[in-house]
Amino acid sequence: MTRPGNSTRKRFWVDPRFAVGLVLVVASVAGVSAVVVRAERTTTVYAAGSALIVGDRLHAADLVLLDVRLDSAADLYLTPDQLPAEGVLVTRTVVEGELVPASAVGAVEGELLTSLVVTLRGLLSESVTAGSVVDVWAAPQEDNARFAPPGILVPGATVVRLVENTGMLTSTQTPMVEILVPKSAVSTVLEAIANDDAVSIVAVNTDVDATIPGGE
Structure with missing residues (x-):
């Protein structure tokens, strides 16, 4: 016979160590999930499909879209929402395959530049390849097919491309x-070309001349 006031319900007892372990498991799962989410978070940015030269005007069709993990560095690179319909101007060389830095486009400096084709001695x-920075030198031609000492025509010019010879005597x-x-330097370069001066280029930041001024 059950006495009045006495309960037959069993009390549920929880081991504190079990509770601590459960909390640790939940925290571990949450931490792993956060890492996975962060690892899968990418930013769509533009990369150079070919060498980009100072003065180039770029549009979306000229670039390659890549999804990359940049984290806090995402603002440093050109994204689709930063590229206006009229395009942007390249203000410094970007090599093929490089992510396009936001600081390398957009300014108007490129509109102050123009390209010229020169024949070298x-x-x-x-x-020296597309995108190389070079100094342009010229040795004025004197009498008897001799050349005066060379001087710099244009410092810090950029090579747009190497022009392939397509004639019969290419070699x-x-x-x-x-x-x-x-x-502002176009007239100076054109004058050197018209006078048949020995025009040469010297790669910047190297110890090797790209060509030998006045060389045969």
């Missing part, structure tokens, strides 16, 4: 390059 260094033709120069 001597051999062209293999280190005997001198190298030609398209370079980007300030518009």
Whole structure:
């Protein structure tokens, strides 16, 4: 016979160690989930499909979209919402495959530049490629097919491309390059070309000349 006031319900007892373990498991799962979410969070940015030269005007069709993990560095690169319909101007060289820095586009400096094709004297260094920064030199031609000491025509010009010779005697033709120069220096370069001066380029920040001024 059950006494009045006495309960037959069993009390549920929880081991504190079990509770602590459960909390740790939940925290671990939450932490792993947060890491996975962060790892899968990417930003769509533009990359250069080919070398971008100072003065180029870029549109979306000229670039490659990539989804990359940048975390806090996402604001440093050009994204689709930063590219206006009229395009942007390249203000410094971006090599092929490089993510396009936001600081490398957008300014108007490129509108102050123009490109010229020059024929060089001597051999062209293999280190000079599209995007290389070079100094343009010229040795004025004197009497008896001699050349005066060379001087710098344009410092810090940018190589747009190497012009391929397509003539029948390609192996005997001198190298030609398209370079980007300030518009203020165009007349100086054209004068050197018209006078048949020995025009050469020297790669910046290297110890090897791209060509030998006045060389044969």
